[in-house]
Amino acid sequence: MNKQQLSRRAFLKLAAASSSGVALAGLGPLRNIAAAQDTVELTFGRHWEAAFRPRQAEYDEGFMERHPDIKIDITYNTWADHNNVVPAWAAAGTLPDIIYVHGSRATPWAHEGIIIDINDIVVADEEFNVDGMWEESVRLYRVNGRIHALPYDHGPVILGYNKDMFDAAGMDYPNGDWTMEDMAAAAVELTDSDMGVWGWDGQLNLGNSGGGFFLGAWGGASMNEDETQMTMDTPEVREALNHWYNLIHEAGAAPSGTESEAFPNQNPFRSGACAMGHIATWSTPSMRALANFEWDVAPTPMGADGTRSTGAFGSGYGITPTSDKPDVAWRYLREYLSLDGMIFMWSLSGRGSPARPEGLEAWLTSDPAPPNGQYFLEAMFDYAVTGPPFSSLAAAQVSNILGREAGLLRLGETSVDAAIAAITEEAQAALDAVAEDM
Amino acid sequence: MLRRYLRPISPSARREERIFYLFILPWLVGLVVFNAGPVLGMLGLSFTDWRISLDDLQFIGLDNYATLVADPIFWTSVGNTLYIVVGRVVFGTAFALFLAILLNQKVPGIPFFRAVYYLPTVTAGVAVALVWIWIFNPRLGILNYSLKQIGITGPPWIYSSQWVKPSLILMSMFAVGPNMIILLAGLQGVPKELYESAEIDGAGNWAKFRNVTLPMLSPVLFFVIIISVVSSFQNFTEIRVMTEGGPGESSNVLIWYLWENAFIFLQLGVAAAVAWIMFVILMALTGLQFRLGRRWVFYEV
Numbered sequence: 001m002n003k004q005q006l007s008r009r010a011f012l013k014l015a016a017a018s019s020s021g022v023a024l025a026g027l028g029p030l031r032n033i034a035a036a037q038d039t040v041e042l043t044f045g046r047h048w049e050a051a052f053r054p055r056q057a058e059y060d061e062g063f064m065e066r067h068p069d070i071k072i073d074i075t076y077n078t079w080a081d082h083n084n085v086v087p088a089w090a091a092a093g094t095l096p097d098i099i100y101v102h103g104s105r106a107t108p109w110a111h112e113g114i115i116i117d118i119n120d121i122v123v124a125d126e127e128f129n130v131d132g133m134w135e136e137s138v139r140l141y142r143v144n145g146r147i148h149a150l151p152y153d154h155g156p157v158i159l160g161y162n163k164d165m166f167d168a169a170g171m172d173y174p175n176g177d178w179t180m181e182d183m184a185a186a187a188v189e190l191t192d193s194d195m196g197v198w199g200w201d202g203q204l205n206l207g208n209s210g211g212g213f214f215l216g217a218w219g220g221a222s223m224n225e226d227e228t229q230m231t232m233d234t235p236e237v238r239e240a241l242n243h244w245y246n247l248i249h250e251a252g253a254a255p256s257g258t259e260s261e262a263f264p265n266q267n268p269f270r271s272g273a274c275a276m277g278h279i280a281t282w283s284t285p286s287m288r289a290l291a292n293f294e295w296d297v298a299p300t301p302m303g304a305d306g307t308r309s310t311g312a313f314g315s316g317y318g319i320t321p322t323s324d325k326p327d328v329a330w331r332y333l334r335e336y337l338s339l340d341g342m343i344f345m346w347s348l349s350g351r352g353s354p355a356r357p358e359g360l361e362a363w364l365t366s367d368p369a370p371p372n373g374q375y376f377l378e379a380m381f382d383y384a385v386t387g388p389p390f391s392s393l394a395a396a397q398v399s400n401i402l403g404r405e406a407g408l409l410r411l412g413e414t415s416v417d418a419a420i421a422a423i424t425e426e427a428q429a430a431l432d433a434v435a436e437d438m
Numbered sequence: 439m440l441r442r443y444l445r446p447i448s449p450s451a452r453r454e455e456r457i458f459y460l461f462i463l464p465w466l467v468g469l470v471v472f473n474a475g476p477v478l479g480m481l482g483l484s485f486t487d488w489r490i491s492l493d494d495l496q497f498i499g500l501d502n503y504a505t506l507v508a509d510p511i512f513w514t515s516v517g518n519t520l521y522i523v524v525g526r527v528v529f530g531t532a533f534a535l536f537l538a539i540l541l542n543q544k545v546p547g548i549p550f551f552r553a554v555y556y557l558p559t560v561t562a563g564v565a566v567a568l569v570w571i572w573i574f575n576p577r578l579g580i581l582n583y584s585l586k587q588i589g590i591t592g593p594p595w596i597y598s599s600q601w602v603k604p605s606l607i608l609m610s611m612f613a614v615g616p617n618m619i620i621l622l623a624g625l626q627g628v629p630k631e632l633y634e635s636a637e638i639d640g641a642g643n644w645a646k647f648r649n650v651t652l653p654m655l656s657p658v659l660f661f662v663i664i665i666s667v668v669s670s671f672q673n674f675t676e677i678r679v680m681t682e683g684g685p686g687e688s689s690n691v692l693i694w695y696l697w698e699n700a701f702i703f704l705q706l707g708v709a710a711a712v713a714w715i716m717f718v719i720l721m722a723l724t725g726l727q728f729r730l731g732r733r734w735v736f737y738e739v
Contacts, residue, residue, distance in 0.1 A: 084697075087490055087704055091491075112490040112491070113490065113705055181722055258594045259576070261575055261576065261597055396704075408599075408685060411599075415687075
């Protein structure tokens with residue numbers, strides 16, 4: 001018989017060739033949520049770290065006691081993964097009822113139908129005081145003028161300082177009269193790089209919470225208010241970036257990006273090696289837990305013309321379109337995000353930056369709050385502005401570009417002019433590309 | 439094209455063939471359902487404006503591919519990918535072969551060393567990446583500390599655009615365990631008579647390696663190279679944990695570029711197009727290797 005066949009060796013060779021390509025296809029298994037229960041089950045996708053979960057569990061136990069018809073089921077993602085897991089859930093149609101929404105994701109997620117418009121629900125609920133939230137915080141979640149999520153936290157970044165290092169140098173602490181030049185001069189004086197000690201922490205954040213701090217004192221901003229035009233190529237921004245670049249690479253008063261990697265606690269200021277840094281309300285618990293020195297906060301230093309500016313940002317919660325019980329989801333959120341809910345979760349716990357002024361006032365008495373924590377409150381009332389990009393569909397791309405160039409500036413691998421040119425060209429192209437979809 | 443692989447079959451061979459296919463049936467089903475299916479699905483989706491929802495997809499032809507061609511970061515990621523793939527495959531295969539030869543010696547303690555060199559392979563990728571972050575730390579890392587002991591100031595490794603790709607290649611040297619084991623098995627399969635014949639002909643160690651070991655090992659090396667190319671293209675964990683594509687775009691490889699488009703920028707249609715471009719590149723490279731393999735791969739008859 002002269003029948004022909006594919007030899008096994010040939011078969012395996014062909015299979016190996018095929019598998020080299022098809023192996024690319026695995027985008028990962030997606031979770032399947034079962035939903036058969038006696039009471040109404042409310043599902044969550046959020047990201048608290050392990051240390052804060054008991055507080056959440058305590059709140060939820062209280063909530064379920066008050067609402068015995070509701071059972072809460074939480075899926076915790078890591079902070080690093082949450083923003084990537086949620087789109088995967090959405091693509092698979094397995095979104096939980098309520099999800100954590102970082103302020104930078106509200107617009108794209110609303111646009112892609114990952115969170116629903118809850119404007120009517122919020123406005124119709126007379127007992128829920130949405131006007132009692134910082135307007136700057138609610139602004140993050142207004143998409144085309146309508147509320148798509150609600151903030152739980154929102155806070156500014158201001159100046160943090162290591163009291164021990166100032167005391168050792170016999171220098172006065174930073175105060176409200178300081179300008180950015182005063183801050184730089186003090187940083188130079190406090191620096192002893194041979195001893196691994198710097199005056200400034202070398203961070204350079206041009207994104208949501210940082211743009212106002214690092215550019216605003218010079219009158220600069222990364223982009224215009226409606227986020228359609230990059231505004232990096234201006235004398236103000238150039239002057240601001242030169243200030244920070246020179247502080248790191250000319251004066252040597254701050255560790256470079258490479259040097260910063262060596263610090264414990266992954267933060268030069270928190271490690272105790274740097275006398276000053278920018279600090280946000282949400283980072284105060286980790287400061288209290290890990291900083292092995294006395295520290296406090298001061299108002300963000302002013303620009304030469306007396307301009308004081310900083311960025312503020314936060315996160316919230318939204319209801320998803322796959323939820324078949326948005327009314328029940330709202331029953332949870334209206335309590336969770338009420339003043340009482342915020343005080344329990346974020347003020348008394350010391351977690352910080354609740355999105356209501358009264359909540360922030362209550363937080364000032366908690367242990368992690370620094371002695372002069374009222375400067376956070378002052379910043380929110382007087383000069384903090386919610387930092388872009390967040391309302392453009394290209395916000396993620398623009399944030400990436402800003403972060404990339406800021407990182408290269410810290411490393412000294414690009415110049416201020418080159419960074420401005422790259423940001424302007426690439427980020428503007430990204431904004432233009434989504435202009436029609438907005 | 440398949441004709442060259444076809445040959446006559448006997449009844450006993452046909453019976454053996456049936457058993458063979460029966461045994462590989464579960465794998466074949468998995469391949470078709472879980473791999474080939476999504477690959478074909480991804481091809482279709484790469485011609486759409488897919489972002490998140492599969493409802494109301496619009497057919498946009500080659501727009502996603504045109505977007506990629508016009509994006510300089512895409513080309514940067516292609517260049518970075520090829521750089522890392524070439525480095526990993528060339529140095530990784532050479533190092534795996536070197537280790538396999540060492541571990542093929544008959545000296546005391548060999549099983550211990552085999553286990554030691556294989557150990558990084560069975561460790562979780564994220565854990566390995568975290569350890570390497572510390573190894574590469576310019577000020578505190580053991581690598582620069584060791585270099586300092588011999589009077590060398592170490593580079594910034596993954597914290598520098600110039601050094602990040604060599605660093606990732608260097609790191610991959612310590613995950614050559616599977617290739618090392620495969621090559622070791624290949625070495626142990628080389629008939630000793632061939633070495634004895636070569637010795638009778640007066641061959642030294644190098645001549646035996648070049649004229650006996652390498653030709654006899656060539657099918658195994660061929661397999662190792664193909665698998666290494668594929669796995670190097672899928673090198674995601676290290677980028678995600680250690681560099682996130684930086685500094686700048688200097689470690690932005692295709693798989694990271696794909697992931698960013700899919701899960702950061704929510705441009706899943708574009709990401710599907712990237713996946714297909716990777717697929718085509720891999721198939722082309724594999725085809726090229728098969729073609730070149732005819733010149734140097736020696737199959738024992």
